[in-house]
Amino acid sequence: MKIVDIQSTIVEGNFDWIVVKVYTDQGVHGLGEIYAGTSGGRMLDLLRPFIMGEDPLDVDRLYWKMYSAFQRELGASLLAAISGVETALWDIAGKEMGVPVYRLLGGKYRDSVRVYADCAAGEGDEGKKEEEVRLGPVVLKGVHTPEAYAAKAVKVKAQGFDAIKFDLDLPDRYKQDRYNGSIGNEEMNLKVKLVESVREAVGGNVDVAVDCHWQYNVKDAIRLAKKLEPYDLLWFEDPIHSENVDAMAKVSRASPIPVCTGEHRVSRHGFRDLIEKQAADILSPDVQKAGGILETKKIADHADQYYIPLAPHNIASPVGTMAAAQACATFPNFLVLEYHSNDIPWWNSLVKSSGGPLVKGGRITLPSTPGLGIELDPEAVEKHLKKGAKLLA
Numbered sequence: 001m002k003i004v005d006i007q008s009t010i011v012e013g014n015f016d017w018i019v020v021k022v023y024t025d026q027g028v029h030g031l032g033e034i035y036a037g038t039s040g041g042r043m044l045d046l047l048r049p050f051i052m053g054e055d056p057l058d059v060d061r062l063y064w065k066m067y068s069a070f071q072r073e074l075g076a077s078l079l080a081a082i083s084g085v086e087t088a089l090w091d092i093a094g095k096e097m098g099v100p101v102y103r104l105l106g107g108k109y110r111d112s113v114r115v116y117a118d119c120a121a122g123e124g125d126e127g128k129k130e131e132e133v134r135l136g137p138v139v140l141k142g143v144h145t146p147e148a149y150a151a152k153a154v155k156v157k158a159q160g161f162d163a164i165k166f167d168l169d170l171p172d173r174y175k176q177d178r179y180n181g182s183i184g185n186e187e188m189n190l191k192v193k194l195v196e197s198v199r200e201a202v203g204g205n206v207d208v209a210v211d212c213h214w215q216y217n218v219k220d221a222i223r224l225a226k227k228l229e230p231y232d233l234l235w236f237e238d239p240i241h242s243e244n245v246d247a248m249a250k251v252s253r254a255s256p257i258p259v260c261t262g263e264h265r266v267s268r269h270g271f272r273d274l275i276e277k278q279a280a281d282i283l284s285p286d287v288q289k290a291g292g293i294l295e296t297k298k299i300a301d302h303a304d305q306y307y308i309p310l311a312p313h314n315i316a317s318p319v320g321t322m323a324a325a326q327a328c329a330t331f332p333n334f335l336v337l338e339y340h341s342n343d344i345p346w347w348n349s350l351v352k353s354s355g356g357p358l359v360k361g362g363r364i365t366l367p368s369t370p371g372l373g374i375e376l377d378p379e380a381v382e383k384h385l386k387k388g389a390k391l392l393a
């Protein structure tokens, strides 16, 4: 079997989902996804010469070939492109062997993967919707009142999720200074009230995490963590910037709630310091960015030697989400996988799978069908294709 072509397309959801398809001379094809919002789709042209004509079943060797070709200049976009291709190779390998991808990775620890609903901000009904607010790469929508957060939490719990996450980084108008990472007392009190209202709304049995999107300095991140201690949070995500591992370790040591980080890091080398310095309590690599399915498993196995669980970041379409679920099934130290599209009613319709909607009652059941266990629904994809993108053959 030989690889004869690679193509990609873009589906417009709450992010631009870049779906990759790898074609072989035997008629078998594989699907993968490149991390949204990167120029990873354009990077496929750089990767093409390194895998055309190759045997797609040598997945790890082809990962090494693509990775080592660009090792010295490897940017996040290029590794995102490699991640998408790698996933498609696993899909091909599973189809060729007649087994699900998790079987090829050593089998599964669980029959279904728990997902948490990323809620961002509060429920924006009753005419209270705020204007769109951009915070770095993050676009916040919805209202930022304790009542709105509680309403959203109640709605998502009723859908069957037993793990939810809210953003605690608020729009600029709540900040005294947008550059110095400080949290003024008024802003601090609002954050505490937001968390308190969510905890009261869902009761004690739902896991609640909060995300800070790298907004704070070390001292204010620690102040905030201590004020949030009474609410029994699942984790406190990215309180400070992620480049300085020692600073992250300082926050983690002082924080009474578990610190989670990792969505900005790529490849097993990008996680080594974080793991060996035990700088975080939970790691959140993104399968579509960190290097694909097997690279994320290698990160998980390294973390497992330090008894650190993984809660992978995921903002993908059903293709990337199923790739992440296949990987998560194989980690002993898997905690919960992100699901970022709970507010997109047509998200599940983008793919056909044997078991109906992918996400049901806060879980993804692993399919027993070969490969990733999903195929694109061309009609649904066409409805949401980004302007200028082509439907995949």
Ligand SMILES: [Mg+2]
Residues within 6 Å of the ligand: 211, 213, 237, 238, 263, 313
């Ligand atoms: Mg995050």
